[in-house]
Amino acid sequence: MIKTGYKTKRTIGNIVSYIFLVLISIIWLFPFVGIVLQSFRSYATESGGMESYVIPHQFSLDNYKFLFSGETNYLRWYSNTVIIAFFVAVLQTIVVLCVSYALSRMRFKGRTLLMKSWLVLGLFPGFLTMICLYFLLKMFGLTQAGAIPGLILVSVASSGMGYYVCKGYFDTIPKALDEAARIDGASRSRIFFTMTIPMSKPIIIYTALVAFMAPWNDYIFASYVAFGHDKSYNVAVAMFRWVKTNDYQGYFTRFCAGGVLIAIPVVLLFMFLQKYYVEGVTGGAVKG
Structure with missing residues (x-):
């Protein structure tokens, strides 16, 4: 019984720890994911500025093409x-x-x-x-x-x-x-x-x-x-x-x-x- 109770507590502790680490990872990665998604926003059909949404309405390589163009x-x-x-x-x-x-x-x-x-x-x-x-x-x-x-x-x-x-x-x-x-x-x-x-x-x-x-x-x-x-x-x-x-x-x-x-x-x-x-x-x- 003692060993079973110890294993149960250990399992619950691991689950809580993993959930906490996953939440921290999501919070930490969110800004980076947002920057990557914003870089694929279509410059032709959407505004090139900051918007309230993260996922682009239309994915495009316009921004990357601009960087490799002769304009910059x-x-x-x-x-x-x-x-x-x-x-x-x-x-x-x-x-x-x-x-x-x-x-x-x-x-x-x-x-x-x-x-x-x-x-x-x-x-x-x-x-x-x-x-x-x-x-x-x-x-x-x-x-x-x-x-x-x-x-x-x-x-x-x-x-x-x-x-x-x-x-x-x-x-x-x-x-x-x-x-x-x-x-x-x-x-x-x-x-x-x-x-x-x-x-x-x-x-x-x-x-x-x-x-x-x-x-x-x-x-x-x-x-x-x-x-x-x-x-x-x-x-x-x-x-x-x-x-x-x-x-x-x-x-x-x-x-x-x-x-x-x-x-x-x-x-x-x-x-x-x-x-x-x-x-x-x-x-x-x-x-x-």
Whole structure:
């Protein structure tokens, strides 16, 4: 009887928990589903602005056709976003891996002070340096027309300070492997590239995804550096200025279509790399 009562209570508890989670999921997903549905609203037969209904009366690809037409620079903005995010992801991943490996495996004077200093500096928001960075980039011609390389440079320059998770993952790899390789005559670089990197696939993917997401969603600094130069905008900056200078009500469905297209790569990346992303986070959080 005791076991039966326990199973019944456990079943009821699970049912209540699942119902609660389903309701929370519906509430959380509703805005995203609404944006996707609004992007398929016919621009020719319905208003292009915000309406009280969610499901379109007539589905159409008018809004997506508009984005790929010659009436906007959406493809240019999209390519700018891809270029910035790709190079930042690659370069920042390389820098973070190298710095994290050095801090994890090597012992040198000032190592602890360096890590503590970076930790403290990382507590300050990056917005504090915006004015200084803008004038510095302007001196080298890396604003407005040169905003794309300027944004890449700024994102990569301080990336070594984000060593925390990656270093924690490297700490979980037995140092005995490094010592055995050193006895066999392998150099630090060879150990890093031929032994450590092949065993660090989860943290590499995690680092690359985090590095990719930052410039992909960047608006504040991107708008600051590329101010006034339409061809250097990323999608976030361009679409905001697009609906701000045009009729927002008339361009709402087109804005939704642009948002759906910019979300697709991120969704696909997390769907296919979710396993490695979780392993990278949990593995890097074990030791510090």
